[in-house]
Amino acid sequence: MEVQIQEGLKGKTILGNSDQLKSVLVELINNSTKALQRSTRILHKSDRVIQIIAGYEDGIIIISVKDNGSGISEDLTERLFKGVVTSDMGSGMGLYISNKIIHKMGGNLKLESSDQGTTITLEFAES
Ligand SMILES: Nc1ncnc2c1ncn2[C@@H]1O[C@H](COP(=O)(O)OP(=O)(O)OP(=O)(O)O)[C@@H](O)[C@H]1O
Numbered sequence: 741m742e743v744q745i746q747e748g749l750k751g752k753t754i755l756g757n758s759d760q761l762k763s764v765l766v767e768l769i770n771n772s773t774k775a776l777q778r779s780t781r782i783l784h785k786s787d788r789v790i791q792i793i794a795g796y797e798d799g800i801i802i803i804s805v806k807d808n809g810s811g812i813s814e815d816l817t818e819r820l821f822k823g824v825v826t827s828d829m830g831s832g833m834g835l836y837i838s839n840k841i842i843h844k845m846g847g848n849l850k851l852e853s854s855d856q857g858t859t860i861t862l863e864f865a866e867s
């Protein structure tokens with residue numbers, strides 16, 4: 741796992757509950773780990789990538805979790821934030837709850853996914 745903290749983030753703070761933010765990050769990393777484990781495209785463990793990038797640009801603090809797993813289908817993406825999805829890998833509540841937590845903190849959760857992988861980006865206005 742690679743963690744990158746960008747220079748511009750220095751001295752910037754996110755207003756909110758840090759335990760909740762941590763739980764969201766743990767959830768996203770767990771999801772990426774599970775996705776990489778079941779990926780049929782990435783056969784070698786050494787080719788699995790999870791990248792966490794934290795940065796700041798134009799008044800927005802960004803934290804993104806990116807993996808090169810098999811991605812999330814469009815159909816599933818549409819259902820994810822509406823409620824609980826059926827899942828054989830867990831309870832299927834993780835992303836739904838994460839999205840709620842981030843919005844409650846005044847932030848935004850964006851999902852980008854293709855068959856090359858998934859990136860979830862959390863955005864917060866500088867406080
Ligand atoms: N990074 C990812 N790459 C590929 N698929 C993903 C990724 N994150 C989530 N998914 C898909 O979305 C589904 C729902 O994710 P979510 O975190 O909401 O539930 P879960 O991980 O299955 O269960 P829980 O988080 O409650 O233990 C997952 O089961 C998986 O199919």
Ligand SMILES: [Mg+2]
Pocket residue numbers: 767770771830833834835
């Ligand atoms: Mg999950």
